[in-house]
Amino acid sequence: MPTSFELTPEMMRAIIMDHYSSPRHKHDAEGEGYVSLHSSSVNCIDDIEVYLKLNKEGKVEDACWNGVACAISTASSDIICDLLVGKTEDEAKYLIEQYNHMLHEEPYDAEPLEEALAFKNTSRQAARIHCATIGWDAFNELIKGHKHE
Amino acid sequence: MDLSKFRKDFPMLRDGITMQGKPLVWLDNASTTFKPDCVIEAIERYYKHETSNSHRGDYDLAYATDMEILKTREAVAKFIGSKKEEVVFTSGATNSLNLVAFGYGAKYLKSEDEILLTEAEHASNVLPWFKVAEMTGAKIKYIPLTKEGRLLPENLEKVITDHTKIVAVAHITNVLGYQADIKALSAIAHKHGAVLVCDGAQSVPHIKIDVKDLDCDFLAFSGHKLCGPTGIGVLYGKYDLLVKTDPFMTGGGMNARFDMCGDVGFLEPPMRFEAGTLNLAGIYGLHAAIDYLMGIGMDNIEAHERELKAYAVAKLKDYPNVKLYNADSEAGILTFNIDNIFAQDAATYFNSKGIAVRSGQHCAKILTSFLGTLATVRASFYFYTTKEDIDCLVDAIAHSEDYLDAYFI
Structure with a gap:
């Protein structure tokens, strides 16, 4: 569903540039209790590792990522880390599901997506949808329990 | 121009x-490159009005296909300055380089031998040699490039030894586009008893090639980068080296005879390397592409x-x-x-x-x-x-x- 307000192209660009030029979560996991997953792209240079830590209640305590990535994969991976923290597994799965619907031009619930709405038009560059989902797909795998300690 | x-x-x-x-x-x-009408029409001609397999039939259509293969081989030979018997049809430069690596390299390399490459090679001129090195124990070494990325003959001279059996380099590199002096590199390789394998994927479509002058031992290139169809390419090899090369694939169309005891006689080159039905429409298209380029x-x-x-x-x-x-x-x-x-x-x-x-x-x-x-x-x-x-x-x-x-x- 569309949002109550429309992001302008300037706002989308500002969000992506912000997370690309100063990503908050781009670092290796520090400390114990993380699961991680490596993800790379066949047709692009993106090559990243994502890290996820759940607390005892099953909520995301921390999410971070590191690696080589273009603007779109950097910003999208960084934004999902922001969004995941504090979410339950079910909330996280719902978030990722809505994001994927949005990228594939299917009906979606905009409510949980927040800054990730900046990728609303990524489907216009079909070859790059994968860059917007590489981090999201990896977190999805971790959340579904494909753990690689 | x-x-x-x-x-x-x-x-x-x-x-x-x-x-x-x-x-x-x-x-x-x-x-890859775009295809002119004449190439598309040649492919269409094969599929619409001249379909037949080659080396198979005793009827006119099969004969016509055999003749078209022969004429294409002659056209390629004229295009690169070789004999027609030295033109092997492959699926492309990658297939050609793999044929040299596995049909020649894997057959003759020993553990004390060296293969010389450069850091600017395309994966297709690196990975087959990695595999052959693994199979034979031969060592991979790199010829240093200049700081711009150019391969100079004197740098080959610095690293080549009498253990070097293969020097495999691009004529024109696919990232930076530097043209190597293949003639000088061949001379150095030959002085040390090595064969020079030339990856011509980026050169054959763009510059005049004379393999006799370059004196390279093998030359690989693809049809689709020179306005031809995908799925067709060429391996040129000096005839005496092709004779010493094993087929990379075996099957129909490349054997002279075989019996139940496993006694097999392979055909002479180039047909020895052309097992199975060739990309015939590709050959029709390649012929048209080469004629077109030579016209320009x-x-x-x-x-x-x-x-x-x-x-x-x-x-x-x-x-x-x-x-x-x-x-x-x-x-x-x-x-x-x-x-x-x-x-x-x-x-x-x-x-x-x-x-x-x-x-x-x-x-x-x-x-x-x-x-x-x-x-x-x-x-x-x-x-x-x-x-x-x-x-x-x-x-x-x-x-x-x-x-x-x-x-x-």
Whole structure:
């Protein structure tokens, strides 16, 4: 569903540039209790590792990522880390599901997506949808329990 | 050299093809090239009116197909200055290089032997040799490049030893477009008893080739990079070396006889290497492509691309935010980055302007450490490329601060 307000192209660009030029979560996991997953792209240079830590209640305590990535994969991976923290597994799965619907031009619930709405038009560059989902797909795998300690 | 009149022969160039709603500007010719009508018609002729298998029938259509294969072999031989018996049809340069690596390299290399490559090689001229080294115990070594990325004969002289059995190098490198002096490299290789394997994927479509003059032992190239169909390519080999080479694939069409005891007699080259039904439509198309290129003249093609390269290099000088990695290389290839724009993002931005360029490591992944960058953007020309195409690229570069707009507007 569309949002109550429309992001302008300037706002989308500002969000992506912000997370690309100063990503908050781009670092290796520090400390114990993380699961991680490596993800790379066949047709692009993106090559990243994502890290996820759940607390005892099953909520995301921390999410971070590191690696080589273009603007779109950097910003999208960084934004999902922001969004995941504090979410339950079910909330996280719902978030990722809505994001994927949005990228594939299917009906979606905009409510949980927040800054990730900046990728609303990524489907216009079909070859790059994968860059917007590489981090999201990896977190999805971790959340579904494909753990690689 | 104005070759723009040839653009009308290409449906992809004349039929109003667009990308992202913009007229298509095709600058990915190092990757593949467009097909003129004559090539498409030749393929169609085979499928519509001349379909038959080769070496099989006793009837007129099969005979006609055999004759077309022979004529194509002769056309290729004339095109590269070889004998027709030295022309092996493969599926492309990758297949050709694998045939040399496994049919010749794996047969003769011993654990004390060395294979010399460079850091600028395409994966297809690296990975088969890695595998052969693993199988035989032979060592892979690299000929040092100049700091620009050029392969100089004196650098081969520095590292070659009497243990070197294979020197496998690109005639023109696919990322930077430097042209190697194959004649001088062959002479050095031969002095030390090594064979020179030349990856001609980026040279044969663009410059006049005379294998006798180059004196390389093997030369690999693809049809689709010279206006021909995909799935057809050539391995040239000196005949005495082809005789010593084992087939990479066995099966129908390459054996003279065999019996239940496993006693097999292979055909002589080149048919020994052409097991199974060949890409016959591809051969028809390759013949048409070679005739077409020879009609334009390889010297004219080379001159035109050099002119375009000089034009583009001069224009890019006005943009200090563009880092060009190969201003002085011979080929019509520009390899560059725009400051603060990841190569892939730049390529997406160009796509949004209708411009097809390639980003990434261009299948030469060991080169990225040499260049000190993870990825580059590559724009590559052919004889049908125009100065207007380059102007479009430069104009896009001039407005590249808005590169993320590709995703929003």
